[in-house]
Amino acid sequence: MSAIHGFLHRLRVLFDPESYAREVEREIRFHLELEEMHRRNAGDVEPELAARREFGNPTYTREEVRRMTGFEWLDRIRQDLSYAWRGLRQSPGFTAAIVLTLGLGLGVNAAMFTFLDRVFVKPPGGIAEPQQVRRLYYDQVMRRSEDRRIASTVMRYPHIREITRLADSGAVGIHTSFRDSIAIQVGARIVAARRTLANNAYFGVLGVRPLLGRFFDPIEDRIDTRTSVAIISHSLWRRAFNADPGAVGSVVQIGDHPVTIVGVAGEGFLGIDLDRSEVWMPISNYNTDPPTTPAWYDTYRNNFSVIMRFPTAEAERRFLEPATRAFQGVRIPRYGFDTTGFLRTGPLVAAAGPGTPDREVSVSLRLGGVALIVLLITIANVSNLLLVRATRRGREIAVRRAVGASRVRIFAQLFTESALLAALAGAVAVLLAVWVGSLLRSLLLPRVHWASGPLDMRTGVFALGATLVAGLLVGLAPAFHAWGTDVVSSLKGGAKSARQGRSHARSLLLVSQAALSVVLLVGAGLFVRSLRNVRSIDVGYDVDRTVSVVASAAKQDLSADVARVMPALMERAAAIPGVEAVASAAMAPMRGSSVTMLYLPGRDSVPKMNGARGAYFLNVSPGFFRATGLPLLEGRDFAAADGRGIVVTESMARTWWPGESAVGKCVIRKKREGPCVPVIGVVADVHTMSVLEKERDAWYYVAEPDPDNEREVLLLRADPARHAAIAQIITTEVQRVLPAASQVRVRSMLTDLEPEMRPWKLGATLFTGMGLLALIVAAVGIYSVIAYATSQRTNEMGIRIALGAQLRDITRLVVGEGLRAVGAGILAGVVLSLAAGRLVASLLYGITPRDPGVFIVAALVLGVIGVGASVIPALRAAKVDPISSLRTD
């Protein structure tokens, strides 16, 4: 009971301290009046004075009463906050600069956190106890370099069969390693989705339940007969079927087959990878071989992965040992037994597992580090700005100390200020995180699906934590400065000693900002150069000017039709303004190829190139080399559409006929007994599939009509500026002659190769972006510190000018000092960058992390910034009027 009375009283005092103070005042006055009255009645001479003396010090009483009550600490915080708020409002520009700078650093980090959380930490949605589910990896020695091992989730079906033998049948979830894009026709609509093939145990292992309908039954789970049923995700159900329960049991068209929907998966489940999978079909649907080859489940194609659930580490170990032995017991044709490979597991979040990480993922991780560096720079910058401000308030703090404020109290007030600034910056950061978050998503791994918005609970917690830490760090510098303030000399004021112009803390912060900026600039330079190196790789073809046109239909195979109209199309295309050359081929360059065995007449064995015995080839039309910009080095191009002969690439010519010209020689294709086809020309080397190939494969070209290998891709050569216009015209043309074509894709080779170059583009863009940010922040920091330091020395400047110093002398003095600090920073930054080079070495291309050119440029840039930031204060200092500066305080 008493607690309530007391509590209510304290609350009242807390919320209305002024009125309570007035009450106490009235009470004391009443007391004094009574006392005075009594003394007067008792005949005292000076009743008022005596009454006062009797009472004692009313101020003391008031203070004591006040001290007794209220939640004192809360009171203090309120006081500090309102004081801090007033102080910040008084210098809005300063406050805005700090809030924006810090907000920027925090925002960028929050955005990177969301991203990295999604890729490395957060398990996929809709799964029960995801930490128990593990992916199986096959850890093996790399085929072409004996000393390197890689761990891969991709396995061959015969191996998986062995694994399934050991475990309970319901415990091995099998799924395709890659999702394929399909087009589903629901009624009149065509919807795009990604599909995974899986067995029923896949869902069981993940603990996913059907929302409607069912998952696969044992018949559908058989791998030898194809059953056309499908399970769709909740999101697809909503999108394509408008959440109609009649979707279960309905029949849709996928590709060219009718498929029955048998179930809808629980909400939130979209597969276990970064890109969303919305359709699941039984594994029996994996059948890409022509009927003449052995059943796909006995072949050694790598396309499946396995997941299993292990409740304890012990259970996992107990399974892995016999499983590895069984694995090693599988004989792989043409290879034998792999006795060095073994099975291991990794978490469901693939990026955190033992497999080789996606290059983009690795770059993202480095960018997280960059974001942290940016944050450190902003913290150093803001600390410096606050320190400058604290120095200006030296006198105010001295006065407060003089009237008795304890150091702790002043500390608390300064920290409250920093906390308030950090809180405001946190708000800015949240806004920024949302915006930067969406930007990052489209740049980094655009194929990833994001289950939630850019800001979720975890990011919020991180942002809060980061803000608190930032607030704490930022408050340290000015607090420590206040600690060391000498009350007497601050109060005295007078001629400012030159000592105050320099401060160790300020210089240290400046140097660290400069050093970190150098690190970022070096990183940016390395990635930009890598990108340039990758872009300038010669793949043989002219990547910028070559455009491929592919026509397809959702439900039928148009190859024959396209090949039929191709000559007419080529004629039409050649007439389009801007098209310099036209040709056709079976596939777009570097998008596909065919392979055959080649034989030399009279020889048993043939040279091997890049470890392979066959050679790649492409069926092309005459004019292909001109259209794709592939230089013809010897001999000639194909003469007519059915010209005999082949054209080989340079290294094939060198390897197969060393020391002589390949033109005129002949090779036998496909079967040993076949005709010997003459080589009519030699072209420059090409890449087979990727920009980053190190070794050349054997390549040749033919120009022959072949119903199994129709030339159905139209190729154009044009200036990149005209690509868009040409694309429109040719699309209309194609649709005119081929009304059945529902999709016409016109793409330049550069666009095709873009995904491969994305990691470097990413690294270059973001490193440069953040580097520029850091540079601006550092420039502002350098400027403000030097400006302040110089303003402190106006007396000294006045004297120098009075003694005859010229503009250039003063400038040299100030800029020199600025450069000294920046120079120290550059040195430290260079050392840091050299040490940290290891972290990005694996991601660079064609450049080492110690490239001197990059370092020199980074140092120069920062040096110029340093000079620029020091020049303005220097010029101002030189304009000081010596007389007025000597007069003022």
Next chain:
Amino acid sequence: MTRTDLLAGTLDMLVLRTLSVQSLHGYAIAQHIAKSSEGVLKVEQGSLYPALERLLNKGLVTAKWAESPTKRQARYYTITRAGRKLLEQKTEDYDRVALAIARIMGRA
């Protein structure tokens, strides 16, 4: 810990005792203690109000503004039930201590 803490306990007890008879304002409490002790105990008036505040915080008394006999507004303090209970307990303690001291001193 402030210097008034040692006396605070005793002062609180005296004030509570005074208020257990009737509700009074601060000045009257001081007068009462001075008169009842025949001038021996004089409350340092500066420490009275802090003491009253302390009692308010602990919920042992409540305060209200009312009209005094001289037709002026004064703040009257009333003891609460919790205050009475504490008074009882403190009185017991005090009696015990006083008896012990008296015994040691041989009642002299």
